[in-house]
Amino acid sequence: MAELTYNQGLDTRQSGRLELLKEFWRYFSENRGAVIGLIFFVVIIIIAVFADLIAPHLPNHQYRDAFLQPPFWQEGGSVKFILGTDAVGRDMLSRLIHGARYSLFIGCVVVSLALIVGVSLGLIAGFFRGWIDTTIMRLMDIVLSFPSLLLALVLVAILGPSLVNAMIAIAIVQQPHYVRLTRAAVMGEMSKDYVTAARVIGVRRLRLMFVTILPNCMAPLIVQAALSFSTAILDAAALGFLGMGAQPPTPEWGTMLAEAREFILRAWWVVTFPGCAILFTVLAINLMGDGLRDALDPKLKSS
Amino acid sequence: MKRETILEASGLKRYYEVERGSFKAKAELKALNGATFTLEKGCTLAVVGESGCGKSTLARLVTMIEAPTAGELSIRGVDIVAADLATKRKLKSKVQIVFQDPYGSLNPRQKIGHALEEPLLVNTNMSKDERRRAVRAMMDLVGLRPEQYDRFPHMFSGGQRQRIAVARALMLNPEIVVLDEPVSALDVSIQAQILNLLLDLQQRFNLAYLFISHDLSVVKHVADEIMVMYLGMVIEMGSRDAIFTHPRHPYTRALLSATPVADPLREKKRIVLHGEPPSPIDPPHGCYFNPRCTETIDICFKQFPDLRPCGKARVACHNPIGDS
Numbered sequence: 134m135a136e137l138t139y140n141q142g143l144d145t146r147q148s149g150r151l152e153l154l155k156e157f158w159r160y161f162s163e164n165r166g167a168v169i170g171l172i173f174f175v176v177i178i179i180i181a182v183f184a185d186l187i188a189p190h191l192p193n194h195q196y197r198d199a200f201l202q203p204p205f206w207q208e209g210g211s212v213k214f215i216l217g218t219d220a221v222g223r224d225m226l227s228r229l230i231h232g233a234r235y236s237l238f239i240g241c242v243v244v245s246l247a248l249i250v251g252v253s254l255g256l257i258a259g260f261f262r263g264w265i266d267t268t269i270m271r272l273m274d275i276v277l278s279f280p281s282l283l284l285a286l287v288l289v290a291i292l293g294p295s296l297v298n299a300m301i302a303i304a305i306v307q308q309p310h311y312v313r314l315t316r317a318a319v320m321g322e323m324s325k326d327y328v329t330a331a332r333v334i335g336v337r338r339l340r341l342m343f344v345t346i347l348p349n350c351m352a353p354l355i356v357q358a359a360l361s362f363s364t365a366i367l368d369a370a371a372l373g374f375l376g377m378g379a380q381p382p383t384p385e386w387g388t389m390l391a392e393a394r395e396f397i398l399r400a401w402w403v404v405t406f407p408g409c410a411i412l413f414t415v416l417a418i419n420l421m422g423d424g425l426r427d428a429l430d431p432k433l434k435s436s
Numbered sequence: 437m438k439r440e441t442i443l444e445a446s447g448l449k450r451y452y453e454v455e456r457g458s459f460k461a462k463a464e465l466k467a468l469n470g471a472t473f474t475l476e477k478g479c480t481l482a483v484v485g486e487s488g489c490g491k492s493t494l495a496r497l498v499t500m501i502e503a504p505t506a507g508e509l510s511i512r513g514v515d516i517v518a519a520d521l522a523t524k525r526k527l528k529s530k531v532q533i534v535f536q537d538p539y540g541s542l543n544p545r546q547k548i549g550h551a552l553e554e555p556l557l558v559n560t561n562m563s564k565d566e567r568r569r570a571v572r573a574m575m576d577l578v579g580l581r582p583e584q585y586d587r588f589p590h591m592f593s594g595g596q597r598q599r600i601a602v603a604r605a606l607m608l609n610p611e612i613v614v615l616d617e618p619v620s621a622l623d624v625s626i627q628a629q630i631l632n633l634l635l636d637l638q639q640r641f642n643l644a645y646l647f648i649s650h651d652l653s654v655v656k657h658v659a660d661e662i663m664v665m666y667l668g669m670v671i672e673m674g675s676r677d678a679i680f681t682h683p684r685h686p687y688t689r690a691l692l693s694a695t696p697v698a699d700p701l702r703e704k705k706r707i708v709l710h711g712e713p714p715s716p717i718d719p720p721h722g723c724y725f726n727p728r729c730t731e732t733i734d735i736c737f738k739q740f741p742d743l744r745p746c747g748k749a750r751v752a753c754h755n756p757i758g759d760s
Contacts, residue, residue, distance in 0.1 A: 325540050326535040326536075326537060326540040326541035327540060327541050327542055327543045327544075329501055329533075329541075330533070330535060330541050330542075330601070330604070331543070332501060333500075333501060333528070333531075333532060333533050334532075334554060334555040334559075334604070334607075334608070335525060335528055335529055335555065335558050335559045335608075336554065336558050337558065340558065345543060349545055
């Protein structure tokens with residue numbers, strides 16, 4: 134009798150992963166803003182990857198005959214420099230295109246760094262609890278109690294101003310969020326039966342932490358990673374603007390803004406375009422992150 | 437039939453410390469307050485009682501998820517409380533557990549084939565092929581089809597998940613399986629399938645079951661011995677027939693009378709207990725059951741009765757039924 138009825142109620146879906154991906158895309162594509170954000174983000178990635186081919190000029194080449202030339206549609210502009218040139222005659226468009234590389238690079242490095250360290254610490258805190266948990270969480274509270282940009286500034290001041298140090302500083306500032314998220318998720322999972330079941334089977338600690346528990350905590354972390362990607366770009370631009378991040382002549386968007394500060398009144402294009410680049414990139418990533426959150430974590434769904 | 441004792445527990449206790457706010461002293465919650473029993477190969481010991489009586493705590497102690505506060509627990513004569521780590525690991529694989537909720541007890545991100553392989557992966561050094569073969573054999577045994585190897589838990593129904601959970605518990609060839617209300621989360625129609633599967637497997641592998649349940653009709657179907665618990669105490673123990681035909685403890689009698697019987701002509705004599713079980717943090721003086729008991733005599737309010745032989749069973753009651 135058991136043999137006759139055992140397959141009742143079976144879900145006949147073919148493969149797990151493909152199906153999950155399809156379902157994810159269905160939820161994700163419901164959110165139009167998220168799709169637009171994703172498209173924009175993909176375009177930026179393509180631009181960054183093929184920057185050398187797309188950019189009409191070298192980012193740091195100075196055209197001595199064309200200082201502060203306006204964009205082509207304005208009087209005095211030429212099609213040679215579509216978005217104009219800056220104070221030392223470098224093509225704005227080429228610099229912006231190359232700047233996309235830096236922004237993506239900063240985002241990737243900062244997020245990976247913060248993710249790896251933060252998730253490990255959060256996993257340890259949530260798994261072991263007790264004094265380890267208290268120590269880690271109080272340390273994170275201390276980091277969180279500073280205004281993030283100020284702390285990043287202090288850290289860069291200590292480490293010395295450079296793009297790499299700025300990225301390290303931003304990663305340190307961001308990582309408490311990952312620690313907290315991971316810890317909360319781990320604590321939630323720890324109380325579930327499948328963790329106990331794995332223990333009874335004899336699964337050892339490390340495997341339990343990384344193979345059993347961690348994959349089940351990934352949804353909020355992916356969302357946080359996507360959203361903090363944009364924060365990282367923004368913070369790096371802010372540090373660059375304050376002269377603490379990428380150093381000139383690097384075509385980093387924040388640094389470009391800083392160099393253009395004194396020409397705000399005379400040449401609007403040297404500030405507006407890098408500003409817009411930052412704005413749209415961050416906006417696109419945030420929209421995408423929101424869609425990601427809605428698709429991955431129905432509990433956080435905003436109506 | 438000669439029975440081989442495989443697990444012995446004596447005076448097993450588990451207390452939890454409970455915080456009651458920053459200005460009060462910590463309280464002691466006696467979740468399990470002295471349980472003595474033995475498990476025999478091929479037999480089922482059913483543990484019954486209402487929620488909060490310490491059934492699940494007992495399950496956690498026997499499966500070594502938690503260490504007892506006091507008391508002895510030995511498997512095949514080896515004391516597992518005092519054993520060193522290597523022995524403990526070895527003994528751990530001898531005791532496995534099946535949980536109540538088949539939705540929570542499977543890792544949602546693990547394919548079931550992999551979930552079944554995991555016990556072998558972490559405990560033995562079998563090759564990948566050997567593991568896969570063992571898993572397929574076990575899947576066949578519990579009534580799962582081979583093509584379900586690569587599916588995720590969310591693609592299965594509750595009954596099938598419970599089959600997976602049973603299969604995983606059996607992967608390491610355990611001698612004792614703790615069944616923590618294995619069918620109470622399932623549909624009644626599926627319950628029978630799983631119970632029959634469990635009985636088949638018990639015969640095939642000569643397993644000892646510690647069957648925890650609050651459903652007495654299920655217990656009647658599977659149990660050889662029954663242990664009735666109330667507020668962390670064992671209050672009655674005996675063979676299934678002795679308990680079901682001649683319950684001696686007033687609590688057991690009330691429990692049995694609450695079991696629905698599918699017989700419309702049968703006269704219903706329900707004994708309804710009044711009130712809630714007392715708090716295990718602050719149990720009543722004397723017998724813990726005295727506030728709800730209908731058979732109290734003076735000594736019931738002074739002293740907790742010991743478990744003593746009474747007819748075919750053993751009862752912890754000063755005034756057992758049918759004794760006067």
